[in-house]
Amino acid sequence: MMGKKNDTAAKTYPPGVVITLEELMRYEYYVQDIPLLPQHPVYTILAGRHASKLRGRGLDFEEVRIYVPGDDIRNIDWKVTARTGETHSKVFNEEKERPTFVVVDQTTRLFFGSQQQVKSVVAAQVAALSAFYTVRRGDRVGGIVFNEERNDFIPSARSKSHVQHLLTRIADMNALLPTRTHIRPAPVALNEILHKTGTLVTHDYVVTVISDFSIANEDTFRYLQHIAAHNDVMLVHITDPLEAALPDGSLALSDGIRQVLWNNNNRHNGDRYTENFENMKSTLTERCRNYHIPIIFIDAGAEVSNQIIHFFGKTNH
Incomplete structure (x- = not known):
């Protein structure tokens, strides 16, 4: 409804x-x-669906990692668990x-x-x-x-x-x-x-x-x-195109309370504005890459x- x-x-x-x-x-x-x-x-x-390092039973052994609640207890690697003192599970490569x-x-x-x-x-x-x-x-x-x-x-x-x-x-x-x-x-x-x-x-x-x-x-x-x-x-x-580049000429910008006059041509304001946007994208992309998190x-x-x-x-x- x-x-x-x-x-x-x-x-x-x-x-x-x-x-x-x-x-x-x-x-x-x-x-x-x-x-x-x-x-x-x-x-x-x-x-x-694709081949991936999934937490489950399969044909090809892939790796051992720390046990996660919900893992099949049949996949616990007791040797590694005994050696490290922390429960580990076997991971298999399987289409799932x-x-x-x-x-x-x-x-x-x-x-x-x-x-x-x-x-x-x-x-x-x-x-x-x-x-x-x-x-x-x-x-x-x-x-x-x-x-x-x-x-x-x-x-x-x-x-x-x-x-x-x-x-x-x-x-x-x-x-x-x-x-x-x-x-x-x-x-x-x-x-x-x-x-x-x-x-x-x-x-x-x-x-x-x-x-x-x-x-x-x-x-x-x-x-x-x-x-x-x-x-x-x-x-x-x-993103929006206006976040990447402001139009040339004089602009009145406001947040609803304060207002400023902006001109892209003054002191290379426009170039710096675009550069800041590109730096934001690069910094965010690099940081996500460090965490193995893709971003588009x-x-x-x-x-x-x-x-x-x-x-x-x-x-x-």
């Missing part, structure tokens, strides 16, 4: 401001152009399901866009692609969609009707954004959700976090590192499915 309310409300806004459930459901057809068998599944936004857990940011900070769409709409589109691709591969998908005031947890399941349930939650929360009268500061919102995610996923999940990470801090990376210890984590960073940047000013397909093409080379 809530999905129908969202569809009615969204029609009162220009395209790209709010996304409807009907629009999100159409992304089922976009995933047909995405390769099913990427060569580097850990570095792809959408994961599926990789459930996907999607974390979707719908906070007020993402309700911004300078061209075709606001970032919150793009985040919803990426989530829809991830969900439909996962089910197409025969795997389960679930996740959390959140804003500053609430979060909705959707358990993992494997069906188109379940994807519709997940996308309904996303569309409903997306429709709330234009009703906000001001930005509500919530610097801990993302960190709280990552902490909750760490308690919900066990191991061998593919956790895709979709946000603009504008308020990421040390705690953010600590939670991500904790999740990545036993799962594959992927960050999808939503999605431009809200361009068509989302084409960017995803392009990314898959690069990972397959």
Whole structure:
């Protein structure tokens, strides 16, 4: 029922401001152009069944690692456990399901866009692609969609009707954004959700976090590192063209309280602004690489499915 309310409300806004459930459901057809068998599944936004270091019984012994609750006790390596004093499990290489857990940011900070769409709409589109691709591969998908005031947890399941349930939650929360009268500061919102995610996923999940990470801090990376210890984590960073470069000429910039005049040509302001953006991307990419967490940047000013397909093409080379 809530999905129908969202569809009615969204029609009162220009395209790209709010996304409807009907629009999100159409992304089922976009995933047909995405390769099913990427060569580097850990570095792809959408994961599926593939050979991986899974915690279970299989044909080929892969490694020994510290026991994780939920491991099959038949795989405990008693010799290593006795030698180290800490319980260890054997890991086997086996083709097995990789459930996907999607974390979707719908906070007020993402309700911004300078061209075709606001970032919150793009985040919803990426989530829809991830969900439909996962089910197409025969795997389960679930996740959390959140804003500053609430979060909705959707358990993992494997069906188109379940994807519709997940996308309904996303569309409903997306429709709330234009009703906000001001930005509500919530610097801990993302960190709280990552902490909750760490308690919900066990191991061998593919956790895709979709946000603009504008308020990421040390705690953010600590939670991500904790999740990545036993799962594959992927960050999808939503950006807007105006964050990369400001137009030439004089601009009045305001945060709603204070106002400053900006001119790109004065003292190389424009060059420094763009340089700061590129440095942010480089620093974030390098830091994620240190944690073995891949990150991709999605431009809200361009068509989302084409960017995803392009990314898959690069990972397959």
